[in-house]
Ligand SMILES: Nc1nc2c(ncn2[C@@H]2O[C@H](COP(=O)(O)OP(=O)(O)OP(=O)(O)O)[C@@H](O)[C@H]2O)c(=O)[nH]1
């Protein structure tokens with residue numbers, strides 16, 4: 001086999017026109033020429049790919065070489081292949097990045113040095129924080145800075161960027177100036193890029209290769225597909241998880257077909273197997289390549305198609321405004337983006353502090369419905385949310401749970417791997433408005449595959465709303481019973497509430513016993529009996545009321561009827577499960 005190569009994937013992201021494509025081109029050419037100078041055979045550039053993918057290689061840096069004696073005999077001249085994933089315009093950018101989330105080992109954030117951070121640079125930074133571990137900031141177009149003030153301007157922008165990164169997980173990441181295409185589009189091709197060898201050196205020193213995991217189901221993101229007469233159809237792409245070997249059966253879920261792997265190539269060299277992170281060309285028995293531009297290929301039946309999903313949710317702090325239950329978002333799940341409607345919920349109040357669980361959803365627990373996502377800290381949206389939830393009778397007392405979830409109902413089914421990344425965004429928002437379109441991210445914990453999930457699965461999801469009803473005692477029947485009113489409407493079926501506990505504002509506990517008459521009144525049994533104190537309050541208050549209200553003739557005076565001195569309230573707290581078809585009321589503590 002030819003010299004060993006290690007592949008890493010570097011995302012090139014940034015605001016529109018910051019020079020991402022120019023940079024990818026400059027990197028590829030410079031690196032190849034340099035390599036060409038030293039060793040002609042290394043000019044080979046790996047698989048040539050669709051637009052947006054390019055690559056270059058450099059000698060494998062010392063920090064990535066296995067320690068002497070470890071593993072098989074080291075190759076004489078091992079190389080590091082850097083695959084650049086040049087991300088295009090908006091919506092597709094998000095898809096590309098999420099698609100490549102598991103394989104982008106490092107992100108280059110390209111900033112136009114004359115403009116600084118722009119709306120999409122911020123969005124890229126957000127995506128980077130969700131999907132990547134490492135970052136290099138590239139200040140491009142330094143040729144546009146006035147000659148005498150160049151260094152000062154670069155220093156200023158470098159400081160600014162360092163400050164921006166301070167509040168992110170990329171704190172302290174390197175910032176480097178370049179000019180990928182000095183002179184811009186009209187400059188002659190002979191105009192050499194500036195700062196590229198330094199950037200290559202920096203990238204090489206920053207790159208680390210994450211542990212690739214060959215276990216787990218095979219999944220590959222395909223970026224190019226073509227047929228070779230007499231041989232079959234070739235798909236090129238990057239392995240996102242698992243491994244693949246010659247003779248394996250693979251599924252193309254979008255086409256619902258299974259094909260056999262006839263041959264495979266990495267860097268133009270035949271191979272018999274490949275693992276996560278590898279860039280690969282895979283030849284299978286014939287199918288029409290036009291049907292699959294980009295997409296997924298996987299181990300048969302390893303992906304699932306879901307109509308709704310339970311996901312863990314974290315709000316993206318830069319997103320302005322609240323995340324409201326029932327709102328619609330663009331939901332990117334694995335490699336697809338569809339519209340979805342969300343319902344937020346959190347842990348029951350007694351398990352607010354449970355550690356987040358990011359690999360499963362526990363149906364045996366109870367959860368509290370939320371009108372919206374709850375934000376910690378003095379966020380105006382949080383205050384707003386607290387109010388809305390207070391109205392709904394929720395009782396978190398301003399505390400923010402450790403983990404929140406959402407039920408997402410998709411407008412059309414999506415095919416995705418298990419536990420894949422989910423990003424909710426508002427891609428329809430004005431791209432010129434200076435706001436972050438990315439709203440939340442999370443992990444798909446449980447997919448609902450049944451088309452009739454609303455009947456088959458949702459009733460097992462125990463999300464409840466806490467309800468409170470308030471009424472008053474109308475009169476005392478005897479030491480152990482009172483008549484209440486104003487708790488229910490006339491048409492309420494009080495039978496449903498029989499047996500639920502109510503609290504009297506005088507302290508006694510009562511139990512709803514039966515309806516009383518037809519007007520929504522009800523009888524309450526007070527097992528412990530009314531205290532003499534309460535009886536006094538009730539009878540004196542009610543006497544006054546009785547006197548003033550006596551006889552229909554008294555009606556004109558009604559406006560002057562004295563309010564009961566001290567009305568005695570009745571309150572009822574209960575849970576109602578959002579997906580309970582019978583709308584049962586269940587006593588809450
Ligand atoms: N002066 C100058 N112009 C540059 C430089 N790099 C790129 N440009 C010009 O900036 C424009 C945009 O460059 P691209 O590389 O297409 O930018 P991009 O970020 O890939 O753009 P999108 O993919 O559309 O988001 C082109 O006209 C380039 O010629 C540079 O270093 N200096």
Ligand SMILES: [Mg+2]
Nearest residue numbers: 020021087088
């Ligand atoms: Mg571009």
